[in-house]
Amino acid sequence: MTVFTTSTHRSLEDPGFHDYYLRMVGDGDEYGAIEAVTGLLDQGVPAQRIMVDLIARTQQRVGELWAANEWSIAREHAATAISERALAAVAARTNERPRLGRITIACVDGEWHALPVRILAETLRLDGWRVDFLGASVPGPHLVTHLHQTGPDAVALSCMIPTRLPRAHAAITACRTAGVPVIAGGRGFGPTGRYAEMLGADAWAATAEQAASRLATDWPPAMDDPSVSPFLGDDEYTWVVRHRGDLIATALRRLAAAYPQVNQYDQRQTDATAEDTGHIVDFLAAALYVADERLFTDFTDWTNAVLLARNVPSQALVAGLLAVRDQLHDWPTARHMLDAAVNRLRPAPDPA
Structure with missing residues (x-):
């Protein structure tokens, strides 16, 4: 394994250096992370490259590690704080006068x-x-x-x-x-x-x-009449937003019957289930606002992957989706979006 020190030549093209920087932010080593970025500046690496190719790319990796349940939310937050300090260190070494x-x-x-x-x-x-x-x-x-x-x-x-x-x-x-x-x-x-x-x-x-x-x-663009704003959101969106609390509370009660395992959850798991149910309702509302089913199914696909990484089966998410769906008797578009999400999560039938 490559070990980088203050005297080691650093290169943004070297995957080992990216791993080294990730380890610095993951370990909460503020001084090591700042030393890494300022060392690149000393070598003449442009500040933009450090911010985009190192700090931003590493932050994306931090999010992936949290989603895969390899890092806790606390570690992710701590790493983000270190990245912010590293970014500030880069910014402090530059002094471009405004001209545009x-x-x-x-x-x-x-x-x-x-x-x-x-x-x-x-x-x-x-x-x-x-x-x-x-x-x-x-x-x-x-x-x-x-x-x-x-x-x-x-x-x-x-x-x-x-x-x-x-x-x-x-x-x-x-x-x-x-x-x-x-x-x-x-x-x-x-x-x-x-x-x-x-x-x-x-x-x-x-x-x-x-x-x-x-x-x-290509700036400034030709602006259309700003008084002409697109109308988004319809009766279904409005109803879901106004009844958000009731939808969540009722879904949680029904979930206990549809997926009995939740009755064995500790307080942390119960709170997480309530939070996830809130996300289901909120993403459903957003999908209704822009009238795009993909927004909702992209969310449920991602949520399923996150839950599987935490040993929560797809069956639990399906039960939660159906607990919300069954309350939307008068709202066909919302029900269709929930059905689409459920169908993507359920296993395909055995052709035999």
């Missing part, structure tokens, strides 16, 4: 994954933008007030979880009404950003580099 324009960067209300947009903020700052980084979970009215006070050339909005899409829609509409075009980013907008355009964003970027390129070469 001003941009506001924020997570939509309820979105707490701030590290990806912090990387975007530093990337754009190095490109020559004056950046107002507002951080995680920025309420729409506060965001709009900031826009009126500062008059930026663009807003970059991040949404990592699809359940925040209705709030993202409200924020995008408010920004464009204030006359500021919006570039959207984050997994919450779909694998190819398919929901960003639906919600009225002027552009979408999958990575910080794509966002920087779009802002540098």
